[in-house]
Amino acid sequence: MDINEVNFYGKYIKKRYGGRIQKITIDANFTCPNRDGSKGVGGCTYCNNKSFGTATRLNDLKIKDQLQSGFDYSVGRYKNVVGYFAYFQSYSNTYAPLSELKKIYNEALEVDKITGLVVGTRPDCIDREKLAYFENLTKDYEVVIEYGIESIYDETLERINRGHDYQCFVDAIDMTKGRGIKICAHIIIGFPWETKEQWIETAKAMSKLSIDYLKIHQLHVVKNTLMANEYMVKPFKLLNKEEYIDVLIEFLEHLRPSIVIQRLFGSASKELTVSPFWPETTFDLNNELIRKMKERDTYQGRLYPKNNLN
Numbered sequence: 001m002d003i004n005e006v007n008f009y010g011k012y013i014k015k016r017y018g019g020r021i022q023k024i025t026i027d028a029n030f031t032c033p034n035r036d037g038s039k040g041v042g043g044c045t046y047c048n049n050k051s052f053g054t055a056t057r058l059n060d061l062k063i064k065d066q067l068q069s070g071f072d073y074s075v076g077r078y079k080n081v082v083g084y085f086a087y088f089q090s091y092s093n094t095y096a097p098l099s100e101l102k103k104i105y106n107e108a109l110e111v112d113k114i115t116g117l118v119v120g121t122r123p124d125c126i127d128r129e130k131l132a133y134f135e136n137l138t139k140d141y142e143v144v145i146e147y148g149i150e151s152i153y154d155e156t157l158e159r160i161n162r163g164h165d166y167q168c169f170v171d172a173i174d175m176t177k178g179r180g181i182k183i184c185a186h187i188i189i190g191f192p193w194e195t196k197e198q199w200i201e202t203a204k205a206m207s208k209l210s211i212d213y214l215k216i217h218q219l220h221v222v223k224n225t226l227m228a229n230e231y232m233v234k235p236f237k238l239l240n241k242e243e244y245i246d247v248l249i250e251f252l253e254h255l256r257p258s259i260v261i262q263r264l265f266g267s268a269s270k271e272l273t274v275s276p277f278w279p280e281t282t283f284d285l286n287n288e289l290i291r292k293m294k295e296r297d298t299y300q301g302r303l304y305p306k307n308n309l310n
């Protein structure tokens, strides 16, 4: 496989499509079972309530308008755009009856320039019927389902109030694989009660699953969250930038090289961040990571078992 230090998404997409695929973020006004009381209330402890918009009825959505403003925004800003994916990012975007989902996603796909869908959701908000719908779409479009898991440890999932366990995530991946749907997982590194050894085990666990893409970010406490309240009452240890980059390097060394990395650093504005705030851009943070990996003569998958490579 032709990778250097990290199998980055941008490079992978360019190789696959010959240019840039622009994601346009859509807020389809879903909610989440962890907020509406069906699984819990208050949401995951790190989740910023401010990111939740006001409730709007699903059939009032103007997805086409959101897409159009995304196209307008990207004109002249990005070079060599060869396609657009509608990115349903906020909330749990499969948390509605299939008939509602069809209305929403079909509306996005009716827009000519849209060549794919990215659907962010929770592993407990998917079933075979919904997956069959997305599978059918893969005949004509790229479809990516992005599952939040955050940690492979049930103790952590309980402490952060996820409302589901790790097995639920594994089951969702098993249900999704083999359908032509690309699978992305999302994890957080840095929960203060987890250890470096546990993060390495997380890399090994992700490597074994049928995932195509991975998004990782450091634990940072943002305002208007349950975690911010906990932090104010009793501050806890958060990884600083150097510590996080060191952990990331080891994590990546154990990660299957074919997993495409979509993100390695989370970002929030200074106004929203309680701790830690890193002023560098993602571009600069990625460069710092790569520089250190070069210095150490290492790369993604260096410690991934060779006999697992195919």
Ligand code: SF4
Pocket (backbone or CB within 6 Å): 032, 033, 034, 035, 042, 043, 044, 047, 048, 090, 091, 092, 122, 148, 162
């Ligand atoms: S992080 Fe996701 S699952 Fe958790 S409360 Fe926020 S939207 Fe819901």
